[in-house]
Amino acid sequence: CLLFAPLISKFYEEPMLQSILPLFLISLFLLGIGQLYGTLLQKQMKFKTIAIRNITSQILALTVAVLLAVFHFGVYSYVLSLLTQIIVVNVWNFISGNKQIRISFFVSFSRVKQLVKIGLFQTGSSILDYLSSSIDVFIIGKWLGMENLGIYNLAKDLVKKIVSLATTIATKVATPYFSRIQDKKSDMAKYYCKMIELISMLNFPLCVVLGCFSSLVVYLMYGSSNMVVGPILAIFALWGMLVSVDSPVSNIVV
Helix, strand or coil: CCCCHHHHHHHHCCCCHHHHHHHHHHHHHHHHHHHHHHHHHHHCCCHHHHHHHHHHHHHHHHHHHHHHHHCCCCCHHHHHHHHHHHHHHHHHHHHHHHCCCCCCCCCCHHHHHHHHHHHHHHHHHHHHHHHHHHHHHHHHHHHHCHHHHHHHHHHHHHHHHHHHHHHHHHHHHHHHHHHHCCCCHHHHHHHHHHHHHHHHHHHHHHHHHHHHCHHHHHHHHHCHHHCCHHHHHHHHHHHHHHHHHHCCHHHHHC
């Protein structure tokens, strides 16, 4: 990614990307520190610890973003705010997880061979999922300009955040719970249907309100200067319904 930064910058005709991309790449190293321990917390269903961690990291990230924005750091306010959140989450994961399972240095490829096979499939599918979900961003950023991309992302991100409120809660609990009852297919089917029902009851009314009152929502959230976002938000509200019903499928597969 670092080597391709100049080409990416040239593709979007945005020189600033050459300095922003290396900063974002720091997050890859940080994820390596705490991601496995984060999965352990989720598997053990320690949602109180996860909630405190997330709230703390988001408050600190917001504080950093506001302070840097006040001091005119521009787009770096967002970049450094995001890095702050990633640092807090992964260091927290490492400290919490290391108390239970300490890291030891041990090399045996035969022991991890099966995991690597699974990982290759997941990596391949993740890359394709990312490309399919981000192809709109690539096209708009390149051929319609960064300003239009910003307008488009305002609508898309707002719907994603609202839909994820219910979806994330349900899916985070579902994966470890389904793993415990995976031999009871009838129970899995019953709780899966209940999860779909719950997510739909929460998200569908929210999406309908977003679609019907998109102009008012945009005015309240982003101000009168961004009213062009309204029609796009209305379209994404329909997309939000489809995403919220489809997302729990992955929990069954996992």
